[in-house]
Amino acid sequence: xxxxxxxxxDPPAPLRRQLAALAAxxxxxxxxxxxxxxxxxxxxxxxxxxxxxxxPDERLGDVEAAVTAAASAGRPLAxxxxxVGAFPSPRRARVVWAGLHxxxxxxxxxxxxxxxxxxxxxxxxxxxxFSPHLTxxxxxxxxxxxxxxxxALGAREAGTWRAGELTLFRSHLSPSGPRYEPLLxxxxxxxxxxxxxxDSP
Numbered sequence: 001x002x003x004x005x006x007x008x009x010d011p012p013a014p015l016r017r018q019l020a021a022l023a024a025x026x027x028x029x030x031x032x033x034x035x036x037x038x039x040x041x042x043x044x045x046x047x048x049x050x051x052x053x054x055x056p057d058e059r060l061g062d063v064e065a066a067v068t069a070a071a072s073a074g075r076p077l078a079x080x081x082x083x084v085g086a087f088p089s090p091r092r093a094r095v096v097w098a099g100l101h102x103x104x105x106x107x108x109x110x111x112x113x114x115x116x117x118x119x120x121x122x123x124x125x126x127x128x129x130f131s132p133h134l135t136x137x138x139x140x141x142x143x144x145x146x147x148x149x150x151x152a153l154g155a156r157e158a159g160t161w162r163a164g165e166l167t168l169f170r171s172h173l174s175p176s177g178p179r180y181e182p183l184l185x186x187x188x189x190x191x192x193x194x195x196x197x198x199d200s201p
Contacts, residue, residue, distance in 0.1 A: 002054035004171040007067055007114060008046040009077075009163045010182070011134070016042045018159040019081065019098060023136045025156075026084060026096070026149055033145030037096060037137035044180055045134055047100065049111050049166070052123045059121060064168060064184050066117040071166040071186035074110045077103045081134065081158035090147040094140075097133035098158055104132060107163075110188075114166070164188055 011019070020042040027034040055063060079102040086093035100107075108130055115125030168184040 002056055003060060004173070005052040005055050005063065005183075006169050006171060007049045007052070007118075008167055008169055009049065010046055010165070010167045010185075011161060015081065015159045015161050016045055019045055019134065019136070022081075022084070022098060022153070022156060022158045026136070026153055029149035029152055030146050031149075033143060033149070034137075036143040036145075037093070037139050038177070039137045040135055041177070044178070045136075046167075046169070046180065047132060047134055047163075049130075050114055050118060050123070050125055052118065055123070060183075062121050063118065063123070066121060067114070067166055067168050067184060068186045070110065070114040070117050071188050072190060073113055074166075075106065075189040077107055077110075077163040077188070079103060079107070079161040079163055081161065083155055084136070084150050084153050085133075086146060086150060088142075090150045092142040092144060093146050093150075094138065094142050095135055096137040096139075096146065096150070097135050100132040100134065102160075107132060 023039060023042075027039070052063065079100055081098050082101050083099040085097055085099060087095040087097065111125070111130045119125065165188055166186045167182050168186075170181045170183050172179040172181060
């Protein structure tokens, strides 16, 4: 059975709590407009670096090796979360996000290196420029009425983050929403022998 995979940075628990508080404040300020969004559970928040889509089970080992090599060539990153916004625009939001700041240049280099290692395996990187963000909520058709709330929280600090590892996730889809299962955690800047598989749901 194909595995629906993506590679991400996984926020630590304290930052997840701060992001949950930010999302709660945004929902409060948005009022009834917030009801048109599907809000991401705090435990599912992550920074996607590359979405692979469906991968044959027999390619998992090659994917793990590519993720491990990219992590080994990188280094831990100092990031911070500040402000909120929406794609494609605050007036018609399909994705509501929290912004990333800090060492974005080396983060971008990590994403490009990861893409270069995964492309020969049949997983080309996204053609769109990498735009680092943490998705807080989604709307199928675009939600209006959020612009004022987004502007009010546009500079709100949500915490700092020392990103120390790449995580290969498997996404399980269901009517109640996706569940993300970490398959591999590869420390940034570590020797290639140091990543480890995880059985955590």
